[in-house]
Amino acid sequence: MKTTVAVVNSQGADFSLEEIDLADPLADEVLVRIVATGLCHTDIHLKGFLPGEMFPNVFGHEGAGVVEAVGEGVQGIEVGDHVVLSFRSCRECENCKNDLVGYCDSSLLLNYMGMRMDGTTTYSRDGAPVFGNFFGQSSLSQHAIAYADNCVVVDKSVDLTKVAPYGCGFQTGAGTVLNVLKPTPSDSLVVFGCGAVGLTALAAAQHLGLGTLIAVDPLAGRREAAATYGATGVDPTAEADVVAKVKELTGGGASYSIDTTAISAVVKQAQQSLKVRGTLVALGLGPEEYAIDAIDLLQTGKIIRSSIEGDSDPQEMVPRLIALNAAGEFDVDGLIATYPFSEINTAVADVLAGKVVKPVLVW
Ligand SMILES: NC(=O)c1ccc[n+]([C@@H]2O[C@H](COP(=O)([O-])OP(=O)(O)OC[C@H]3O[C@@H](n4cnc5c(N)ncnc54)[C@H](O)[C@@H]3O)[C@@H](O)[C@H]2O)c1
Ligand SMILES: [Zn+2]
Numbered sequence: 001m002k003t004t005v006a007v008v009n010s011q012g013a014d015f016s017l018e019e020i021d022l023a024d025p026l027a028d029e030v031l032v033r034i035v036a037t038g039l040c041h042t043d044i045h046l047k048g049f050l051p052g053e054m055f056p057n058v059f060g061h062e063g064a065g066v067v068e069a070v071g072e073g074v075q076g077i078e079v080g081d082h083v084v085l086s087f088r089s090c091r092e093c094e095n096c097k098n099d100l101v102g103y104c105d106s107s108l109l110l111n112y113m114g115m116r117m118d119g120t121t122t123y124s125r126d127g128a129p130v131f132g133n134f135f136g137q138s139s140l141s142q143h144a145i146a147y148a149d150n151c152v153v154v155d156k157s158v159d160l161t162k163v164a165p166y167g168c169g170f171q172t173g174a175g176t177v178l179n180v181l182k183p184t185p186s187d188s189l190v191v192f193g194c195g196a197v198g199l200t201a202l203a204a205a206q207h208l209g210l211g212t213l214i215a216v217d218p219l220a221g222r223r224e225a226a227a228t229y230g231a232t233g234v235d236p237t238a239e240a241d242v243v244a245k246v247k248e249l250t251g252g253g254a255s256y257s258i259d260t261t262a263i264s265a266v267v268k269q270a271q272q273s274l275k276v277r278g279t280l281v282a283l284g285l286g287p288e289e290y291a292i293d294a295i296d297l298l299q300t301g302k303i304i305r306s307s308i309e310g311d312s313d314p315q316e317m318v319p320r321l322i323a324l325n326a327a328g329e330f331d332v333d334g335l336i337a338t339y340p341f342s343e344i345n346t347a348v349a350d351v352l353a354g355k356v357v358k359p360v361l362v363w
């Protein structure tokens, strides 16, 4: 079939709306008519980072839509179902069986290779392959092919525009708090970088009743958004010593810190801002190396770790967050700004300038 996609034709190019070919779903595939797709920083980073031979490429990994066809081998998903799309996992390896699907043995192949496991691409143009299958969806498109493992069926009453980002950015922030750190109300949390990931971490921390929340971000709008979750803002461009400020606000250092900036010097601040035996989760994607304060690390028994998608299993986390949101406990609707797909490049510019937190493209 023909479908319209926001394709990136070469490394670093703008998105271009074009009508190209989408293959029929294979036995294990699901055809989804996309209603809305969130834009994650990872889409923007990788369209400028993947090697030139991986273009043209269709990105997009926060899709939500309506199932139009299912392959004969797919169980549990029916035509007409409303689905939130997330990342893929094999559901059979040891980590998958232990509910750690983000660390699936086949994660790289299933999510990042730009093609199906059999080497074919779902998209093509004039008979030539177009890379896709990004997170098993490539949903910056009017129609996308997904899989039973990354389609989360949601109630038809759920607004797909609001929940599209639950498939990556929102579950990463929330999952880092709910699954990885599991803080108690007496703990403190400092978040460096308050975009979609950082703010949803704060929203989850507010839900758990944490008394001390701190939001470090140079953008006033982001700190204001963080304040709605009860976080005290710190402007790193105005504060001479960010680490000293966090220690002052937490009475000696935070129990937990999260970095979403992927800036080496900031990751080091996030480590230094912790109290003894505190834990830093570095979530950002970007540099090959981070700076670590080795003496501080050795003297304090701190833990520095990362997390894929907040250790979430989307089949569990997406419904959990939808239920929390409906109960008024995970109030993230205000982080979303919708754009028609025709304005996707404006959406990129706006999120990079900090004008909006989570752009969601709608058809
Ligand atoms: N680990 C995962 O599974 C996972 C999942 C989703 C996204 N990510 C990554 O998480 C990161 C955040 O994604 P996002 O969509 O929230 O991005 P974003 O760009 O919206 O947020 C980053 C924030 O960092 C702030 N910042 C910049 N310099 C700073 C400084 N010196 N101190 C403090 N804050 C500063 C920016 O103003 C911005 O608000 C990206 O690197 C993305 O690729 C990782
Ligand atoms: Zn993402």
Ligand SMILES: [Zn+2]
Pocket: 089, 090, 091, 092, 093, 094, 095, 096, 103, 104, 105, 106
């Ligand atoms: Zn697996």
